Amino acid sequence: MSHAHYSKLWLVTRKDAEKLLKLDETIGNLKSWKSKEDCLNKILPMYLKYRNLVKRLMVCYNQMVQPQKRDLIKQVLNCAIGRMLEYKREIVKLECSDYVWPDNFLIEMKFTQDDVDILSRSYYATDRTRELEERRKYINDLIDSANKPPESIIIETHIIEQTMPSAIDVRNTSSPIKVTKARKVKTGEPSRMQISLESEEHKKAREAREAMAKLWKSTITLIQSHERARSARCIGERARKQYIRNIKLNQGQTELKKPEKSARKQAAMIIQRTWRRYRAREALRKRADRVEELLDMKIPSWRNREVFEKDEANYRRIQNLQPEAVWHLEERTDEESARVHAIKAAGLMEDITDEIREWFILWYNELGYFDIFPVATAGGSILVATGQTLTPxxxxxxxxxxxxxxxxxxxxxxxxxxxxxxxxxxxxxxxxSKTDQAKSQQLSTSESKAFPGLLQANNDFHHYWEFRDESSNPKQREYLDLITEKLCYELQLEMREIVDELMRAELEKLKEALMKDHADDKVKLDAPTAVKAGKMKKKKKEKKDPLGNMAPEDIFFELARNRIIRSQSVVRLKEWIGDLSYQNYEARQELREYRHRLGEVKESVIDYCILPLLSKESHQVAPLVRSICICGLPRHGKGMLADAIFTEVGALVLDLSPETLLNKYLGKKEQNRLMNMVNKVARSYAPSVIFVKGGERPWLKKVPRELRYLQPKRLAALFTKFIKGIKSGDRILFLSTSSEPYKASKKFVKIHEKVILIPVTDYNTLYMFYKELLMKYHGVDRNLDVSCLAKLSVGLPLEFIRQTVENVVGIRRRITLKFKPLQQREIMEELLSYDSPGPKILEQYRKFEKTIPLEKERLKMLANERELREKINSPKKKKKK
Known part of the structure; x- marks a missing residue:
């Protein structure tokens, strides 16, 4: 699409954002709510509108080329993400659940689920592919350079006359060994023959293997020659019989039996009728299939990708234009900066000096002495220019x-x-107590970190862009007036710093001269004095680097060599298949028990793990989430979700799992050093994710014997300290996955601010999964009923089902699909081989879920609401006379 289309989309989105800001301000100024339902009725629509706004802003930012406009869109986008997550936090507090089902508001606002799904399939045509690919390539190059040795020593040898039994018995052997001298060879040089020390037994075994290989080869050759001779004899026999038959026909010894003309005609008619019926049925079937495909009632095995490829090529073209536009902007800025400094620097210094001296004269004429010069940290002479200092x-x-x-x-x-x-x-x-009024006060726009940024971005648009005619700029070039204004502002700040130092020295001399003039006065001059050094706040001493100012690159290389920093596998979040819970809204209204599904898990991962880590600005304004644990049964997708988070964010992965740290960094000093290195590297190469596989192990109640060699609990206290040190803007996340969270102590739940539980698979998800899995094979019947398969597979992990289908529909089975259609029972027989975890483990999971603080509050809230509803609905007893 053209630049004009996305410019129009941005203008429409900005108008909606301005309306949303006004509505947000009115809601934020409300001091109290009638009830919790009233509060939710105001908050939930705002949350959905912000989600829709974020999705559209992402499209605008990724498809826009003009760099100055993209900076403004990025500012709005980061603040919109922060404000959306602030509303999500308040909804979670009110509903006591991380999952939201606002079906009624979606219907009222005429939104579909795709309108509020930020990382939906349609979004992936306009994602941050180029940035993430560059980031991934940069990290992988660093890891490769860390693992690459500077040089290798290769030992060359020609012939070993007598072999040794082992490397340990070298001193005891009397057999001479001819070995050439070792030489150093740079990496990349082709290796020579390595030294090999072979014993007598090994030599006999090698010779036996070689003899067996020769025998096997000769056997195969013999079988092949016999088979070829047999087939040649059969062909020769058939040719001989045909030759004899042809001779007899020519000599008239035998006659061909010719069928009657009527029989031949009848046979032709039957063949034609059958063929035409077949063609008619095929034409009707193809027509019905075509109609069903157009109505999206059928999943074809192949789709025409021409439109998608054209859109992808257009997207790639825009992605290549964006860095070019940034380069042009920087080049133009450098040129304009040199010109502005040459023309305006001297005049600005004179103007600022005259302005400050006028302030000196004003105070002296009014009171006879001078005021204190503002501190540089507070703003310096900017406070004087803006009238923020005290008048006489x-x-x-x-x-x-x-x-x-x-x-x-x-x-x-x-x-x-x-x-x-x-x-x-x-x-x-x-x-x-947490009343609705207290909760509503947290929604105040004055306490929000993101709302002021949205207002500032809106004001910048009105000031710089609202009345700008962009029809004369079809190629989206940079605007010189915006560059000049920004450079003039920066130049003024730069000149003020220089002038302030000079004027402070001048003011000190004026005060000294004034004090000399009034030294003989009986009444002391009551002039304002600076704060004494004792009363001033002591500056915090800079903490010493426990690593001795070790460079982050050196730390990175050390951690990479120890396999703590690992390269990430590319897994997109769109590969996570899961449907939403469409019945939970009614269940919530009726106060019935309800559970989330795999679709809600995806939304939680986006809100808590991906969106805050996209940029430093969004992490600063969004509610801080330091640690997250993803829990679920084995093979239910915990590792896939973790890899998807790494991929979508482009994060540096620091694996601190007990298996990775086996026999590494032993002792308290080394463990402290490890965490200091992890802390420094994570901040230097943000965004970073500290990953722990088997997250329950550092907090196990009792370490089993088979895990004692891992020493899983040695870093538990350091993990707690590390998580507390994560602050807004650091872009660090502590992520763990757990298959047995019920074995951990209470500290495990306390240390993780969010616990994302992966539920067992449901019917809706499995139906979608089977359709996508089976319909990619061309020979599978399009009308194959997978409902029975989905019903049978409830509770089975998707990875197991995928492997089962791939095993059943192998290459040999696909060849026979045309004349032997696939039956559901073939897959069912394989599914029955699944070894389920058992009811005891499922019960332990349910008990663990009830120990999560948020789940406890939800259950209490539901119980209280049921009691209230029972009291209201129960018939009142008649009073006895």
Whole structure:
């Protein structure tokens, strides 16, 4: 599509964002809610609108070429992600669940599920492929360079006259060995014949293997020659018989039996009728298949990819234009920066100097002394220029108020203390329960980190872009006036720093001269003085680097050599197949038990793991989630979800699983050093994911004998300390996967802020999965009923089902599909071989789920709501007379 299309899409999206901001501000200013339902009725539509806004902004950002406009869109996108996740946090607090089913609001707003699905299939045509590929290639190159030795020593040998029994018995052997000297060869040089020390037994075994191979080869050759001779004899016999028959026919010894003309005609008619009926049936079937394909009622084994390939090529073209546009912008900025510095730098310094001196003169003329020069950390002379410093009149008023406060008696202080105590007692009586009003106050826009950024981006659009005519810029070139304005602002800040240093020195000299003039006065000059050094806040001492200022690259190489940093396998989140729970909205209204499905798991992974790590800005404004655990039965997709997170984010993976750390970094000092290295590398190469496979092992209640050699609990305390040190903007996530979370202690649940439970497979998901799995084979009947297969497979892992189908529909079976259609029982027989975990393990999982704090709150909330509904619906007893 053209640049104009995405420019229009951006303008429409921005108008919707502006309306959403106004609505958000009105909701944020509300101080109280009538009930929890009223609060949810306001919050849920806002959450859905923000999800739809984020999806459209992603498309605009990825398809836009103009770099200055893309910077503004990126700012809006990051803040919209943060605000959306803030609303999600409040919904989770109210509903006591990480999963949302707002079916009624989707119907009201005329949204489909695809409209609010951020990483849907349609989005993948416009994803961040180029950035992620570059990031993945960069990390893999670093890992390869770390594992690549500088040089290798190759030992060359020609002939070994006598072999040794083993390398240990070299000293005891008397047989001479001829070995050439070792030489150093650079990596990449073809290797020579390696040294080999062969014993007598090994030599006999080798000779026996060689003799067996020769015998096997001669046997095969003999069989082949006999088979070819047999087939040649058969062909010769058939040719001889045909030759004799032809001679007899020529000599008239035998006659051919010719069928009657009527019989031949009847046979031709039968053949023609059968063929025409067959053609008619095929034509009708193809027509019906075509109609069903057009209506999406049938899944074809092959689709025409021409339109998709054209769209992909267009997307690649835009992706290649984006870095070119950024390069042009930087080149133009450098040229304009040199011009602006040459023209305006000197004049700016004079103007700023005159402005500050006028401030000096104003204070001296009014009060006879000077004010304190603002500190550089507070803004310096910018506070003077913007009028944020005190005027002489304001300084005198403040001085009088301080004098009055000192005159107040101590009795007033006692009354204040009494009033404070009364307030505390009143607060205790009210209690600190989580009421709807308290929860609604957290939605205030003043407390939001993302809302001010959205307002600022909206103001920037009004200031720079609203009245700009872009019809004269069809190629989306950069705008010079925006570059100049930005450079002038940066130049002013740069010049102010220089001028402030000079004017501070000048003010000190003026104050010294003033103090000399008033040295003989009886009344001391009451001029404002700077804060004493003792009263100033002590600056935090910079923490010493426990690694001795070791370079991050060196740490990276060391961790890569120890296999702690590993290359990631490319797995897209779109490969995760799972349907949503369409019945849970009604179940929630009726206060029935309800559970999430695999589709909701995907949404939680997007909200908590992927979106916050996309950029530093989004991680700063989004609610901080430091640690996540993905729990599920074996082979239910935990590893696939983890790999999908690494791929979608382009994260650096630091594997701290007990198996990876076996016999590495032993002892407290080495363990502390390891965590310090991990901390430094993770921050230097963000986004980073600290991954622990078997996440329950560091917090096991009792370590089994078969796992004691791993020493799984040695890093548990350091993990806790590391997670607490993660802050907003670090783009670090502690991710673990667990197949047996019920074996861990309570600390395991406490240390993970979010626990994502992968449920067992359901009918809807399995029906979709079987359709996608079987319909890719051309010979499989399009009308094959997979409903019975889905019903039978409920609870079976998808990976096992995939392997089963691939085993059943192998190459040999696919050849016979045309005349021997696939039957459901063939797959059913293989599915019955699955070894289920058993009811005990499933019961342990359910018990563990109830120990999660959020699930506890949900169950309590449902119980309270049931009691209230029973009280309301129960018939009132008649009072006895």
């Amino acid at each position: 009149e304001e300084y005198l008023l403040e001085k009088l108020q301080k004098a009055k406060k000192k005159e107040k008696s101590k009795g007033n202080q006692k009354t204040k203390e009494e009033s404070d105590e009364n307030k505390k007692l009143a607060n205790k009586k009210k209690g600190k």
